[in-house]
Amino acid sequence: MPAKKEYLSTKGQRALKITAGIIGGYFLSVAFHMMLGVLLPDRTAVILTGAFSVFILWVGFMILAFFARNGWKIWGIYFFSTAFCGLFVYFIK
Numbered sequence: 241m242p243a244k245k246e247y248l249s250t251k252g253q254r255a256l257k258i259t260a261g262i263i264g265g266y267f268l269s270v271a272f273h274m275m276l277g278v279l280l281p282d283r284t285a286v287i288l289t290g291a292f293s294v295f296i297l298w299v300g301f302m303i304l305a306f307f308a309r310n311g312w313k314i315w316g317i318y319f320f321s322t323a324f325c326g327l328f329v330y331f332i333k
């Protein structure tokens with residue numbers, strides 16, 4: 241039995257969610273680790289553990305992108321969160 245049409249997303253929304261998960265999720269996870277590097281006193285520990293934890297966080301952001309109903313909203317959330325982390329690093333450092 242096929243799924244109901246109301247639960248399926250359009251091709252444009254699917255593309256937005258995929259790109260938000262891959263590109264936006266990666267940028268957000270790297271920006272978050274940059275912010276951690278500024279906040280924590282031991283930067284080398286953040287760099288060493290960040291090599292692995294960035295990818296774990298990235299997968300989490302990929303999954304989170306598909307829970308959103310609207311691809312534009314998740315792009316906006318990822319963009320403004322990345323901008324917040326980046327501006328935090330810029331002004332604190």
